[in-house]
Structure formats: C-alpha cells, structure tokens
Amino acid sequence: MMTVANELHSVWNARALVWVLTRREVASRHAGTAVGVLWPYLQPLLTVAAYYLVFDVVFRMRLGEGAPTHAVGTFLVVGALPWMAFCDAVQRGMTSLIDAGGLLHKNPLPPVLFTTRAVLASALIYGPLLLLVALAYVPAHGLRPAVLALVPLLGLQLALCLVLAYVLAILAAALRDVVQLVGFLLSVGIYLSPILFPLSLFPENWRWVLWLNPMTGLVQGYQQVLLQGAWPPASVWWVSLAWLALLVLALNALVARSRDQLVDWL
Numbered sequence: 001m002m003t004v005a006n007e008l009h010s011v012w013n014a015r016a017l018v019w020v021l022t023r024r025e026v027a028s029r030h031a032g033t034a035v036g037v038l039w040p041y042l043q044p045l046l047t048v049a050a051y052y053l054v055f056d057v058v059f060r061m062r063l064g065e066g067a068p069t070h071a072v073g074t075f076l077v078v079g080a081l082p083w084m085a086f087c088d089a090v091q092r093g094m095t096s097l098i099d100a101g102g103l104l105h106k107n108p109l110p111p112v113l114f115t116t117r118a119v120l121a122s123a124l125i126y127g128p129l130l131l132l133v134a135l136a137y138v139p140a141h142g143l144r145p146a147v148l149a150l151v152p153l154l155g156l157q158l159a160l161c162l163v164l165a166y167v168l169a170i171l172a173a174a175l176r177d178v179v180q181l182v183g184f185l186l187s188v189g190i191y192l193s194p195i196l197f198p199l200s201l202f203p204e205n206w207r208w209v210l211w212l213n214p215m216t217g218l219v220q221g222y223q224q225v226l227l228q229g230a231w232p233p234a235s236v237w238w239v240s241l242a243w244l245a246l247l248v249l250a251l252n253a254l255v256a257r258s259r260d261q262l263v264d265w266l
Contacts, residue, residue, distance in 0.1 A: 004251055007251075010110040011110075011113065018116055018117060018120070025118060026040070026124055029125075040125045044084050044125075045132075047080070047084070048076075048133070055071075055072040056072065057073075063198060069227045074227070075227065076196065078222050078227060079194065079219045082222055083193070085127075085130065088125075088126065089123065089165060091182070092119070092165075093115045093119045093162070093166065093168070094178070095169070095179060096114045096115045096118040096165070097111050097114060097172070097173050098169075098172060098173060100114040101266030104266055115165050115166045115169050130154065134147065134150055134225075137226040137227070140227065140229070141226075141227070141229025144230075145231075146230050146231045147229070149221065149224075152237075153222060160214060160243060163247040163248055163251055164214065167247060167254060170251075170254045170262065171254070173258075173262055193210055193215055194219055198223075199216075199220060214240075216239070217235065217236045217239035217240040218236070220233075
C-alpha cells in the first residue's frame with residue numbers, strides 16, 4: 001500500500017502543477033468552438049434534457065411497481081448523468097499516459113499527474129452538472145438531510161474514477177488493446193447497471209451480474225437521494241468501498257511492477 005501512498009504524495013506535492021494542467025485540459029476541450037467554455041457543459045446537459053423531453057413530455061412513459069419514481073425520463077436522468085461522468089473520466093484517464101508519452105520521455109514527471117489531470121478535468125465539467133440536477137430534483141422530495149449524502153457519493157465516484165483510470169492507463173501503456181476492450185465494456189455497461197431500469201425489475205437470480213459494474217452501487221445511491229429523498233442503504237456504501245479497495249490493491253501491484261518500464265512502453 002505504500003506504493004499508492006507515494007503516488008498520492010506525488011500528486012499532493014505537485015498540486016499547483018496539477019491544477020494548471022487540469023485548467024489547460026478543460027480549455028482544450030472547447031478550443032475553437034463558437035460557444036467556448038459552455039460547450040463541454042452543454043453536451044451532457046442537452047443529452048439528459050432530451051431524455052426528459054422524449055420519455056416524460058412526449059411519450060409520457062411510466063415505470064411499473066417497485067420503481068423509485070414512475071416517470072421514465074426523470075428516472076433515466078439520475079443514473080445517466082453520473083454514468084456519463086464515469087465514462088468520460090475513465091476513457092480520458094485511460095489514454096492519458098499514452099497521450100503524454102512524448103512529454104514523459106523528456107521530463108521526469110510522475111505519470112500519475114497526467115491521469116489525475118484527465119480525471120479532475122472531467123470532474124470540473126460533470127460535478128457542477130450533477131449538483132445542478134440535484135437542485136432540480138429538490139422539489140420532488142424537499143430539502144431533506146439525506147441530500148447531504150451526495151457529498152460522499154461524489155467523493156467516492158471521484159476516487160473510484162481516479163484509481164480505475166490509473167489502473168487502465170498503465171495497462172493501456174503495456175497493451176494498446178486495452179483501450180478498445182474498455183471502450184466496448186463501457187458501451188455495454190449502461191445495460192448492466194440500474195440506469196435504464198430499476199434494480200427491482202431485474203430478475204432476482206441474476207442481480208449479482210449488475211454488481212460487477214462498479215457504478216451500480218453509486219447509481220443506486222443517487223436514485224435513493226434524488227428520487228426518494230432517503231439516505232442510501234448500507235449496501236451502496238460497502239459495495240462501493242469494496243470496489244475501491246480492490247482497485248487500490250490492483251493499482252498498488254501494477255505501479256510496483258511497471259515503475260521501471262512504464263515510460264519505455266509509451
């Protein structure tokens with residue numbers, strides 16, 4: 001575990017540089033666009049707005065019994081936006097070391113800085129959107145104390161994305177096929193989580209499959225808070241923490257074994 005602790009220490013020592021790199025990363029995502037800095041925020045916001053418009057306003061589709069809410073679009077938005085944030089952070093973080101290969105060859109910078117930059121840039125874009133959606137859902141249940149659970153939920157998601165992205169970045173540096181494989185898994189992952197349907201509607205004997213998705217617990221947590229105004233159940237926390245602990249162990253082993261070869265792989 002000391003290996004991961006050393007990586008965190010490197011990020012903390014270079015926090016000013018990380019902040020500069022993160023700001024440049026965010027700026028690069030809207031460079032050359034007409035609407036400027038608003039564009040990275042408009043894309044996911046318009047996507048979830050389309051969910052609401054199509055399913056709740058146009059078709060007025062409704063979920064069955066056992067769902068936390070009956071409006072399909074309202075249900076989809078709560079899970080889809082965190083999932084988009086997860087996919088963006090993981091995909092960009094996974095290719096962060098490959099993209100920074102030339103710079104890492106010339107400068108002895110800790111590789112973890114570049115993965116951190118990519119994940120934090122995604123957090124700066126999707127974090128405000130998640131908080132905006134949370135405010136939009138307040139009238140559904142009132143401003144209950146359970147809304148405070150959003151803080152640890154967002155913190156857990158950020159930590160999960162950072163660790164997973166760094167694990168995948170090292171693997172992608174060693175084997176480029178990882179990028180294609182993970183891209184496929186992320187494209188089908190939305191169907192293996194309670195985003196398009198409530199967990200209660202999934203066959204009980206097969207629900208364990210959904211827990212293989214690291215976002216299942218967090219999505220459930222967001223649904224509990226935003227749709228029902230309730231504190232997430234214990235399963236949300238221990239499953240998410242278990243995923244985080246497992247990934248930290250994997251990262252610790254990968255960093256220790258790749259330290260001398262990582263830059264050469266790039």
